[in-house]
Amino acid sequence: MAPTLGKRKRITREELERPSRSPSPSSESQGSDGEDLQAIFRRAFEAKFKPLDIEPVNPKSEEEEVQEEEQEEQTDWSGISSEDEDQVEVFEYADTRHTGDRAPKAEMRAFMSSKPPSSSTSTASKPMPTATKEDDALEVSHLKNDAELQKLLRESTLLSTNTPTFSTRTGVSKGNARHKSTDLHLQALGAKTSIFKQKSMPMSHRKGIVAKARMREDKRRAEARENGIVLELEKKEKKVTGKRERGVGAPSVGRFKGGTLTLSRRDVASITSGGGRRGAKGKKGRR
Amino acid sequence: MTDETTQPLIHFEGHRHLTTRLLLSTLTGRPIRISKIRSSSTNPGLTRYETNFIRLLDAVTNGAQIQFSMTGTTLVYRPGLITGSAEGLGAVGGVVRHEIPRECSRRGVSWWLVPLCLLAPFSKGNVNVVLHGEGCVTSSTPTGDVSVDTVRTAILPLYKNFGIDRNIELRVLKRSCCPAPGKGAGGEVQLVFGHQVRLPKTLHLLNPGRVKRIRGVAYAVGVSGSNNARMIETARGILNKFVPDTYIFSDVSPTPLIPSSSKSDPSGKSKGAVGFGLSLVAESSTNCLYSADVASPPQGGTTPEDAGKQCAYQLLEKISQGGCVEVTAVSTMLLLMAMGTEDVGRVVLGREVLGTEEAIQLGRDFKEFGFAGWGLRDKGEDAEGEVVVSVVGRGVGNVGRKVA
Structure with missing residues (x-):
């Protein structure tokens, strides 16, 4: 193959007819090359295994084989060199798979955490059980x-x-x-209130209703206590904290009533010391 | 507990197996006397790391009495109650901080940790101990102590077999390697053991199974992370043929800084030892663990490839020994079994594992402390070289948890 670099030439009829001048070293020996090749292969085989008893092959088929081989050699197989046959070829089992791959991140986190790794962590998830049709119905x-x-x-x-x-x-x-x-x-x-709850009513009515409810509740608790029954814990009503809503344009501190702005002591403190609760340590907060 | 009229001293001789004996004494509440501790040596008496271990025992117990003779060759130990990290008894903020000084850097921190882990389930309260200092070596050492990673991944999971599995953590706060003599290490490890039991469950571990996966940690302290990659590459090259599910994780950390103790430069810091190492754990289909541990020696001079190869072969050797428990974990297993309920627990051990000096001496010491003897029998014709060890539990368990 060595001389034919580049584009492969078309094989003409004439070339095919000629006895092969294959560059393969196996056929370089001048004698009947087919016979020779067979012998070499046999020797190599017998070196490894028990000798086979082969009856002599009829020359017709041998010729055919040779033809086939020639064809193959002509096309793209450069053949094996006869010198290598006696040596034992050693294959290094180098894993190519493990070089780049890494463990899944979850597994790394599970293993490298401070807890002792549990043995039950498996990477493969279990298949979900599939429901049948009648089960569905x-x-x-x-x-x-x-x-x-x-x-x-x-x-x-x-x-x-x-x-x-x-x-x-x-x-x-x-x-x-x-x-x-x-x-x-x-x-x-999940509705917040009942639709029967009355939204608007005179204030006195509402107060009355609330008072009555509280009275009932108190009575219930008092009776329970007397009878030694343990009731659920009372819910503490939270005092509404936060800023009072003030009118637009109204002063943001104090109480405006009757044309006078009344400031309580706390209001004054909040104005003068920049936040009443901070007290003596309020230096940082002062603007 | 320390009533001498009812409990005579149990006598031992020699410095070997000191931790096991102290541990057994503390767990059973029986006072011991150890004499002839290196009495013929030019450097007689207890070493620094041994006294340091007694100090640690004192920190996690209440009411222990320790007496040394003048030369330090005789020790009388009367154990107290294992209180763990109870407030007011050496613990600050629920944590006992125990310093390991520079002179103790010959031993790895696992030498302290493994006995401490064994005490912890029988403690009254939680155990939360930070081991730190110049002598705290988290890697494995040439003296045969395993690395912290092996303790976490190969020894602590075994407690699960005994029903002890909640709230256990072993944090490596600072990694360190074994230093050359006269140098400091400076590691820091925190053990949180929050699962105390009355009695460990009875164990029946008869099927070693087959190894299904291998995990590991490669650590580099103060040296390039490429050392880790090289160790991992070599180890996987060997192990992947046997178990494809092999992953080794890498941990690169800087050298810990050690505050210098010199008066001239009080705020100065020096760097601790550097090095690298590999810890491998193989897990079988029945959750038996086999571990191997190799670290670079303090004088250096080994390649990471050698370390990786050695570790992989060491792991294969451990697996080839057979049994459900490997050498480093055998004392933990047998001790927990012996402390269990008054029932016969069984475990299969490899012949070579059972034949180690450690295991045999443990059996003898058990006898001294009044445990029942072990029953041994061959496993059967299909398992060559494996022995079934039957251990009867003592049924006393955790004294601190008696009243539930």
């Missing part, structure tokens, strides 16, 4: 029934007073009952 019906049951439980108080039977509940419940049911539903979904 069953699941849907279960969910539906669940929702229905929840609703029934929620509205059980209405049941007893308004509609004495179950059948009448799901149908067209009338007027007030319907509103109440809607209200309960809304509250279950």
Whole structure:
């Protein structure tokens, strides 16, 4: 192949007809090259394994083989050199895979953290169990029934007073009952207040309502205490802190009443010392 | 506990296995007397690191009494209650800070850590100890102590087998390598052991399984991180053929600065020792662990390739010894089994592992302290060179947790 660098020439009929002048060293020996090659291969094989007993091959097929070999050699195989055959070739098993790859970051974090690494951390995630079709249908019906049951439980108080039977509940419940049911539903979904809560009313009424509620609560707690019943902890009402909303253009401190601005002691302190609570250490905060 | 009328002293001789004996004494509450400590040596008595260990024991216990003879060749130890890092008993802010001075730098910090870890589950309160100082060497040492990484990745996970697994941490705050004689190391390690038990669970570990993965930590202290890469490359080149799931992580850290103690320059700092090392852990399908540890010697002169190769071969050797427990962890395992419930626990050990001096002496010491003897039998015809060791627990466990 050495002389034919560059573009490969077209093989003419004439060239094919000629006895091969292949550059391969295997066929350099002048004798019957096919025979020779076979012998070499056999010797190499027998050096390794037990000798085979081969009956002599008929020359016809041998010729064909030679032809084939020539063809191959002509095309692109440069052949193996006969000198190398006796030597043992050693392959170094060098891993190419491990050079660049790194452990997943999560695993590194798990291993290099200060905790002893747990053995259960596996990199491969488990496949999710797949649901079959009838399972799905069953699941849907279960969910539906669940929702229905929840609703029934929620509205059980209405049941007893308004509609004495179950059948009448799901149908067209009338007027007030319907509103109440809607209200309960809304509250279950997360509404802040009931729709029945009255928004506007005279202040005295509201005060009265609040006072009455508190009185009831106090009474309940007092009775429980007397009877030795442990009740839930009382919720402490938070005092509203923060700034009072002031009118537009009104002074931002003090109390304006009757044409006079009244400043309390605290107001004065806040003006003079730049923040009342800081006290003597308020040097930093002074602007 | 320290009532001498009921509990006579148990006598031991020699300086070897000192930590094990002190540990057993503390766990069982029996006073011991160790005599002839290096009595024929030109440098008789306890070494600095041994006294330092007793100091640490004193810090995590309450009411211990320690008496030395004049020459230091005899020691009487009456253990107290293991209190851990209780406030007011040497702990500041819930942490006991224990300094290891420069003279102790021959031993790695694991020499202190492993016994401390064994005390911790039987403590009254949490154990939170910071080991620091010029003698604190976090890497493995030529004296045979393993690195901190091996303690964390190969010894601490074993506690899980005994039902001790919550809130355990071993933080390496500053890495350091083994220094040349007369130099400082300056590492810092924090052990948090927040899971105290009444009794460890009974262990039955009979199937070593097959190694399924190998992990490791390569550390470089004050030297180039390329040393790590070279160690990892070589070690993986050897191990990947056997276990493809091999990952070794790299940790590069600067040299710790040691405040100088000289009067002329009180604010001066000097650098600690430099070096590199590799810690490998192989895990089997039944969660048995095998570890190997190699670090560069203090005088230097080894290539990272050599270290990586040596470590990989060491790991393969440990695996070839068989059994469920390897040499470095065998005393931890057997001790926890012996401290367990009054039930027979079984573990399979390799013949070579069981035949080490350490394991045999541990068995003898157990006997001295009144533990039941071990039962040994061959595992069977299919497992060559493996022995089933049956250990009966003592059933006393944690004295501090008696009242629940």
